[in-house]
Amino acid sequence: MTGLGRFSLNQQTVRQWSLPELVAGCAAAGVRQVGLWREPVREYGLTAAARLVRGAGLGVSSLCRGGFLTADDPAGRAAALADNRAAIEEAAELGAGVLVLVCGGLPPGSRDLHGARERVADALGELGPYTDRHGVRLAVEPLHPMFAADRCVVSTLRQALDLAERFPAAQVGVAVDTYHLWWDDTVAAGLARAGAGGRIAAFQLADWVTPLPEGVLLGRGQLGDGSVDLRWFRERVEEAGYAGPVEVEIFNPALWAREGADVLAEVLCRYRKHVL
C-alpha cells in the first residue's frame, strides 16, 4: 500500500474525541486504521469498543500500552505481569496485533539502570508464551533518554533490539517512534538491524519541538513543525522491509484544544507533505 492506505491515527492525537467520535471522524476522513489506548477503551467498554471499531471497518494498528516492568519487589512485579496479561487479552479482543510497551523507569530510590533493564528482559520472557496464545506481539518502545529515570529505562533502538532479540521475533518486536529516536546518529543502523530481523512491530510519528514543557510529556510537535526529518525515517523503515501501519501519535494540548476534525485534516495534510 502507498499513500494514506498505511496511515493510522493514534487516538491520543485527538484526545478530545470520544471513541464514537474517533470512529466517525476517521470514517469521514477516509482513515482506515487507529491506534487505541487502554484507558479510553475500558471507559467505553472493551467488548463494545471492539464491536464499534470492527463495525466501522477500522483496523487497530496497536494498543497502548503495557509495560512498567521494572518493579523490584515481588508484589509489584506480579501486579505488572498480571496487568500486561490483561493488556494482551484486550489487544486480542480489539484485533490489535501489537501491544506497545513502555518498559518503566527506576524504582523509587534506585540508581540501577542495568538491573531495571534486566527485570524488563525477565518479564518479556514470562509474557512471551502468553502473546503466542493470543496472537499479539509485544513492541518494546525505546523512549527518549529524558524519560530514563521515571518512565522507560530503554532509551535507544539498540537497547530495545538487544532486549527483543533475546526472544522470538513473533513474540517481541520494537516500536520505532521518531520523537524518541530522531537525535541518535546510530538509528539508521538500528533500523536496518531491526528490519533484517523482522523486529519492527510499530512505527509512530511525532515531531520534536522546543521549548519542552514542564514534565516534558506533552510537548510533541505536529508533523513538520519541528526538527525531525520524518520522510527520512519513513524511507529508512521501508528500506528495512517494514510495510505496516504508519501511526501518528502526538501528545499536544494545543491540538486537543481544537476541533478534532480540524486536527485530523491538518495531520493528513502534514503527513502528505512531510512523510509521503
Place this chain on the structure above:
Amino acid sequence: MTGLGRFSLNQQTVRQWSLPELVAGCAAAGVRQVGLWREPVREYGLTAAARLVRGAGLGVSSLCRGGFLTADDPAGRAAALADNRAAIEEAAELGAGVLVLVCGGLPPGSRDLHGARERVADALGELGPYTDRHGVRLAVEPLHPMFAADRCVVSTLRQALDLAERFPAAQVGVAVDTYHLWWDDTVAAGLARAGAGGRIAAFQLADWVTPLPEGVLLGRGQLGDGSVDLRWFRERVEEAGYAGPVEVEIFNPALWAREGADVLAEVLCRYRKHVL
C-alpha cells in the same frame, strides 16, 4: 590528590554569589578550584577577575563556555569562530587550561543533524592551532539528547570522541558531565576509550531529578537527590586515568534562592557522601 583536593565549584552552582563572594566563600570552605563562566567574568572585568582569583590562590578548572559552532551562514560562522577565539584568550588569561564547548543546535528550520555535526568538526579544525598558541584545551561537551535541537547536536560521549579524535589530544578533549551521560549504557566503554586516548579534559557532576522544568535547562539536581550513580562515574573516570578536577555544576533555582555558603556546605557534604 584525594578527598576534596580535586573538588571544584562551578560558579553556576552558586549563581547568587558575585565573583568576590565566590572567591571568599571558597577560601572559607577550603575549596581550591573554581569553574568560571564568561558572562560574570566579563561583568567583573577579565583582568580584575584573573587577578582576584589568582590572588586568592584559587585554580580555575574550566571556563564555560565556547561553542555554538553550527551556523550554516558565513557571517554566523565567522562570528562564532571570532567569539571562540576570544573565549580561548579569556581562558588563557584566567589560567584555565580548559574551555568547555557547547557545540550548538540546529540552525532555524534545519533538520540536518549530520551537517551540523560536520560544521562543528570544521570549526574545531580551525580553532585547534589557536588553542595551542594559548595553552588552552577545548572540551567538547556532549549534552543530553533533549538538547539536540536547540543547544548541542553532540549528544553522546561516543559522538564527542568521534569528533575530538580527529584532532590532537592536546587541542581537543571531551567534557564528561554525569547529568548528560548517565542514561547511556555505552558510557563505560566511552569513558575507557576517552581515558586511553587522554581525551578527558573535564569532569562535571550534577544529579538527574524529575519532573523536568519547562525548558529543561534549570532542572539539575543536588548531588544525591536523583538517579545518577555519581560514585560509579567518578570511579570509572579515575580508572580511565583521569586525575583532574571534579567540578560540581548544578543549575537549580532552588539552590540559587539560598545562602551561597549554605549551598556550598551542602554540596561538600553530598560530595563526600555520594562521590568520594
